[in-house]
Amino acid sequence: MPSLSASAPGKCILFGEHAVVYGRPAIAIPVNQVQAKAMLLAQPGPTHSGVFIDAPDIGLAAPLHQLSSAHPFSRLFSALQDHLKIDHFPAFHLRVSSSIPMAAGLGSGAAISIAMLRAVAEFLGQPLPPAVLSELAYEAEKAYHGTPSGIDNAVIAYAKPVFFVRGQPLQFLRIAAPFTLVIAHSGIQSSTAEVVAAVHSTHEKDRAACEALFDQIAALADQARTVLQNGKIAQLGPLMTENHQILQRLDVSLPELDRLTSTALAAGALGAKLSGAGRGGNILALVPPEQAESVSAALLAQGAVRTIITHLTPTEAG
Ligand code: PMV
Numbered sequence: 001m002p003s004l005s006a007s008a009p010g011k012c013i014l015f016g017e018h019a020v021v022y023g024r025p026a027i028a029i030p031v032n033q034v035q036a037k038a039m040l041l042a043q044p045g046p047t048h049s050g051v052f053i054d055a056p057d058i059g060l061a062a063p064l065h066q067l068s069s070a071h072p073f074s075r076l077f078s079a080l081q082d083h084l085k086i087d088h089f090p091a092f093h094l095r096v097s098s099s100i101p102m103a104a105g106l107g108s109g110a111a112i113s114i115a116m117l118r119a120v121a122e123f124l125g126q127p128l129p130p131a132v133l134s135e136l137a138y139e140a141e142k143a144y145h146g147t148p149s150g151i152d153n154a155v156i157a158y159a160k161p162v163f164f165v166r167g168q169p170l171q172f173l174r175i176a177a178p179f180t181l182v183i184a185h186s187g188i189q190s191s192t193a194e195v196v197a198a199v200h201s202t203h204e205k206d207r208a209a210c211e212a213l214f215d216q217i218a219a220l221a222d223q224a225r226t227v228l229q230n231g232k233i234a235q236l237g238p239l240m241t242e243n244h245q246i247l248q249r250l251d252v253s254l255p256e257l258d259r260l261t262s263t264a265l266a267a268g269a270l271g272a273k274l275s276g277a278g279r280g281g282n283i284l285a286l287v288p289p290e291q292a293e294s295v296s297a298a299l300l301a302q303g304a305v306r307t308i309i310t311h312l313t314p315t316e317a318g
Pocket of ligand 1 (some may be wrong): 020147276278
């Protein structure tokens with residue numbers, strides 16, 4: 001039986017989460033150390049007709065047609081079907097797995113969508129360009145969390161650092177010098193939809209104060225873009241720490257996340273912040289490469305359940 005597999009990386013947001021939902025810029029990078037994978041097995045014969053999805057990480061093993069129309073996988077396949085203008089999919093079995101921690105701000109939902117789309121499109125002999133992958137994955141993102149900015153599907157589909165402004169053409173970010181991040185998981189799962197809704201209700205109550213915080217975050221994202229383009233990496237640290245402080249004021253941090261960022265700074269990180277929706281998930285610490293292991297050890301000693309050390313290499317914009 002023919003089979004093929006496809007993958008997609010995780011991601012982290014360096015600057016601008018939450019503010020990006022309100023039209024401010026954000027910077028995100030792919031995290032290649034963690035990946036979502038989709039393995040497709042063609043099913044001949046009439047006994048197994050249709051699409052069968054097996055996703056053991058979320059305890060799902062079911063034919064696609066049995067999922068509710070609101071399920072992210074249903075939304076994804078329906079968007080793909082519309083795009084390809086086909087009546088139905090041929091029979092296949094799709095097994096989905098991921099090393100990206102779920103509900104942790106590392107883009108596991110978008111990565112799973114993109115790995116699935118890649119596998120199915122390739123099987124159908126119609127490989128999709130990143131712009132289409134991103135657009136289709138956005139449909140599933142809406143099922144995961146209501147009003148996504150679209151940054152996750154964009155950075156993961158292109159697997160390149162991006163400077164993202166909702167509703168504007170995607171800009172790729174030139175990174176002039178390498179840098180190293182330690183990503184540390186607090187072990188607390190958090191629902192992006194809930195945290196985005198909480199920020200929304202704060203915004204409803206005190207629009208002026210929230211808008212001012214979003215503007216401060218936007219200014220940091222703009223400065224960070226210049227710093228990355230100039231390769232003055234050490235200057236990135238204080239900007240990250242300042243972004244974290246604004247996220248604290250937006251009430252999306254937690255004592256556990258604050259403890260991890262302080263631990264990273266005390267252990268020699270140049271800057272640290274939560275990443276993603278917050279109220280759980282991961283923090284990022286910018287570290288001198290030779291201190292990555294010791295900062296990681298300090299974070300694990302202070303309650304992080306897992307760390308990932310990721311090295312960004314210089315890129316060209318384009
Ligand atoms: O999916 P997460 O947890 O990385 O959060 C995405 C970042 C937010 O700005 C909070 C939401 C969004 O849609 O951009």
